[in-house]
Amino acid sequence: MCDIVKYTITFFRPIYLRSKMMKHSNLLLFFSVLAVFSFSCEREAHLDRVASPDNNVAVSFFLSEEGQPGYLVRYKDHLLVDSSYLGFDFKDQPALGKGLNLVQSSHTSTDETWELPWGEQRLVHNRFQELKVELQEKDLPNRTWNIYFRAYDDGIAFRHEFPAQPGVDTVVIMDEHSSFVLTGDHTTWWIPGDWDIYEHLYNTTKFSEIDALSKRNHPNLAQTYIPENAVNTPVTMRTAEGLHLSFHEANLTDYAGMTLKVDPDKLTMTSELVGSDRLGHKVVRSLPFQTPWRTIQIAPRAADLIASNLILNLNEPNELGDVSWFQPQKYMGIWWEMHLGKSSWDMASGKHGATTANAKRFIDFAAANNIGGILVEGWNTGWEHWIGFEDREGVFDFVTPYPDYDLESVVVYAAEKGVSMIMHHETSSAPRTYEQQLDTAFALMQRLGIHTVKTGYVGKIIPKGEYHHGQWMVNHYRKVLRTAAKYQVAVNAHEPIKDTGIRRTLPNAISREGLRGQEFNSWSVEGGNPPEHLPIVAFTRMLAGPIDFTPGVFDLKLSQKYLDPANLPAKKPQVNTTLAHQLGLYVVIYSPVQMACDLIEHYEGHPAFQFIREVGVDWEQTKVLDGAVGDYVAIARQERGSLNWFLGAITDENKRDISLSFDFLDTGKAYEATIYEDAPDADWNTNPGAYNIRKERVNKDSMLNFTLAPGGGLAISLKPV
Ligand code: NOJ
Numbered sequence: 078m079c080d081i082v083k084y085t086i087t088f089f090r091p092i093y094l095r096s097k098m099m100k101h102s103n104l105l106l107f108f109s110v111l112a113v114f115s116f117s118c119e120r121e122a123h124l125d126r127v128a129s130p131d132n133n134v135a136v137s138f139f140l141s142e143e144g145q146p147g148y149l150v151r152y153k154d155h156l157l158v159d160s161s162y163l164g165f166d167f168k169d170q171p172a173l174g175k176g177l178n179l180v181q182s183s184h185t186s187t188d189e190t191w192e193l194p195w196g197e198q199r200l201v202h203n204r205f206q207e208l209k210v211e212l213q214e215k216d217l218p219n220r221t222w223n224i225y226f227r228a229y230d231d232g233i234a235f236r237h238e239f240p241a242q243p244g245v246d247t248v249v250i251m252d253e254h255s256s257f258v259l260t261g262d263h264t265t266w267w268i269p270g271d272w273d274i275y276e277h278l279y280n281t282t283k284f285s286e287i288d289a290l291s292k293r294n295h296p297n298l299a300q301t302y303i304p305e306n307a308v309n310t311p312v313t314m315r316t317a318e319g320l321h322l323s324f325h326e327a328n329l330t331d332y333a334g335m336t337l338k339v340d341p342d343k344l345t346m347t348s349e350l351v352g353s354d355r356l357g358h359k360v361v362r363s364l365p366f367q368t369p370w371r372t373i374q375i376a377p378r379a380a381d382l383i384a385s386n387l388i389l390n391l392n393e394p395n396e397l398g399d400v401s402w403f404q405p406q407k408y409m410g411i412w413w414e415m416h417l418g419k420s421s422w423d424m425a426s427g428k429h430g431a432t433t434a435n436a437k438r439f440i441d442f443a444a445a446n447n448i449g450g451i452l453v454e455g456w457n458t459g460w461e462h463w464i465g466f467e468d469r470e471g472v473f474d475f476v477t478p479y480p481d482y483d484l485e486s487v488v489v490y491a492a493e494k495g496v497s498m499i500m501h502h503e504t505s506s507a508p509r510t511y512e513q514q515l516d517t518a519f520a521l522m523q524r525l526g527i528h529t530v531k532t533g534y535v536g537k538i539i540p541k542g543e544y545h546h547g548q549w550m551v552n553h554y555r556k557v558l559r560t561a562a563k564y565q566v567a568v569n570a571h572e573p574i575k576d577t578g579i580r581r582t583l584p585n586a587i588s589r590e591g592l593r594g595q596e597f598n599s600w601s602v603e604g605g606n607p608p609e610h611l612p613i614v615a616f617t618r619m620l621a622g623p624i625d626f627t628p629g630v631f632d633l634k635l636s637q638k639y640l641d642p643a644n645l646p647a648k649k650p651q652v653n654t655t656l657a658h659q660l661g662l663y664v665v666i667y668s669p670v671q672m673a674c675d676l677i678e679h680y681e682g683h684p685a686f687q688f689i690r691e692v693g694v695d696w697e698q699t700k701v702l703d704g705a706v707g708d709y710v711a712i713a714r715q716e717r718g719s720l721n722w723f724l725g726a727i728t729d730e731n732k733r734d735i736s737l738s739f740d741f742l743d744t745g746k747a748y749e750a751t752i753y754e755d756a757p758d759a760d761w762n763t764n765p766g767a768y769n770i771r772k773e774r775v776n777k778d779s780m781l782n783f784t785l786a787p788g789g790g791l792a793i794s795l796k797p798v
């Protein structure tokens with residue numbers, strides 16, 4: 078941008094500030110004057126601007142010479158997003174983009190604090206300034222289009238609005254063209270654009286080197302790479318100056334998910350909505366409606382990206398009211414043993430995992446070890462017809478147990494022991510079958526007093542031509558959440574729609590997968606997730622929301638005793654972290670349901686299991702102590718309703734010395750720290766199980782040094798003495 082625009086903004090600042098006080102008034106005169114003076118070298122009329130409450134982040138709105146709306150983003154003195162244009166293509170209607178006039182613009186501001194029923198913290202501060210621009214086509218059909226821009230201290234967001242207008246009831250969107258023009262060749266952490274699945278390994282490259290077309294070597298049952306060089310969101314970047322940016326969307330409601338097309342030469346990303354081949358469009362909506370928010374989180378320190386609440390703040394307040402029927406909990410279950418091949422989901426194999434006796438064994442162990450819930454997969458009939466079948470409609474019924482699983486007696490047994498059961502609904506991506514049975518399935522859960530369901534959407538969506546992230550499925554996932562809420566059921570979705578912060582509005586959206594989870598370590602042909610996986614995930618996928626990663630493998634080399642040697646993948650599966658790294662994940666990765674996934678026999682009598690017994694799952698506050706994307710991260714969280722703190726740290730394949738300050742602790746209190754750390758000779762590959770436990774007295778002034786092994790980690794529980 079050329080200097081004349083900067084001068085114009087400075088010169089007109091007093092007028093601008095006064096105009097902000099004329100709430101919702103027509104500011105046309107002011108803008109036309111401003112427009113004349115602020116013609117930039119790109120021949121754009123800069124019409125209005127909104128800055129964050131701390132004044133560090135600012136968005137400017139402009140119309141090009143051809144009347145196309147655009148924006149740019151500044152952080153302090155840096156231009157972070159250069160002139161970026163907006164527009165839409167429709168079916169049976171001319172494109173919307175050029176020939177717009179600014180009718181009016183207005184400013185509002187919000188400063189509120191709201192409460193999460195459970196979460197990374199109890200109170201969330203929501204403070205922003207908003208600019209609304211109302212546009213209209215100069216020529217027929219004179220359509221109207223509003224754009225909202227918000228500036229927060231931790232980033233910006235914008236969304237489109239199509240107001241009610243004469244002559245148009247419904248729009249069929251063929252694509253949205255929201256663009257993001259970067260101002261440098263940033264280091265970027267990305268996964269390839271995929272309309273179905275987010276279960277990919279992250280790549281670290283310069284933006285100009287993003288080549289999603291060549292990174293399609295991660296086999297999965299449902300991947301649908303888009304035929305373009307594109308990435309999924311959140312996509313995180315670091316600028317040469319050390320600023321951190323992450324691009325995503327918030328409040329994805331009745332719309333298609335957004336992937337971002339990459340133009341490596343122009344350093345530009347443009348929205349590419351997930352389509353429906355079946356229906357032949359991307360979005361159909363009747364007017365009026367608003368799109369999801371397009372978001373950019375901005376942080377000087379990588380750690381501050383994790384602390385950002387931008388995505389949550391861009392969602393609507395809690396619509397469910399009192400949700401105390403769900404309580405955050407750790408859980409175990411009949412699950413990892415299937416992924417290891419020790420048992421199976423189906424009964425025909427002769428090694429059915431979900432038996433009454435096995436469930437009771439888990440309930441006993443959970444009751445004795447401060448684990449609140451038990452998940453049982455493979456309990457209902459249909460699994461013989463699960464993977465690899467084209468015709469999956471009507472296979473699962475979600476109410477009929479296999480004959481060797483006495484659902485009712487297991488539930489009664491669990492209740493007697495103070496353990497709650499977690500229901501499992503694998504839909505095998507036949508959402509119509511699931512929708513037909515939703516009420517029946519949730520009514521059964523309500524009658525049995527089961528308040529949590531893990532859902533699954535393995536495979537390609539039926540009907541063919543729909544994708545996990547298209548509008549049709551966005552609406553399916555939402556219908557499941559809303560129906561579940563009627564029966565006091567909370568949902569932990571696997572193969573989910575990506576998280577866009579909807580848990581603020583519907584807190585029963587407790588957690589989800591949407592990444593390469595622990596399960597890949599047991600059967601991935603590539604030998605599992607590399608040590609850097611979670612140090613990247615913490616700054617990418619986790620910015621979207623809670624993750625059901627299912628940590629806690631202690632038998633890291635997987636002993637292999639349950640695998641058929643004839644069926645071993647080329648690369649022998651193992652978990653590519655140390656044991657202390659697995660413990661650190663209970664604090665680093667946030668989820669109100671946190672699994673201890675390993676087999677009972679691997680936990681029994683193991684001293685390090687004490688950390689899993691003790692660690693909290695619901696937090697009063699969170700302090701992200703330090704971190705670098707893809708390298709390491711350290712987080713401390715205070716348990717809700719207690720004075721205990723827990724600290725977790727993880728590193729990539731590099732050994733790392735870290736110094737941690739305990740200044741987050743209460744003044745004047747001493748704490749006993751129980752430290753679970755990598756042994757000096759620990760290593761994710763050669764010696765993953767080597768750890769030490771020691772105790773230390775600490776207080777607010779303590780500063781301690783730790784060494785994280787290659788692929789290692791750290792877990793500390795802190796209790797006031
Ligand atoms: C995939 C899920 O991610 C996994 O956790 C589950 O065990 C299987 N689907 C079966 O539903």
Ligand code: CA
Pocket residue numbers: 609706707708729730
């Ligand atoms: Ca690294």
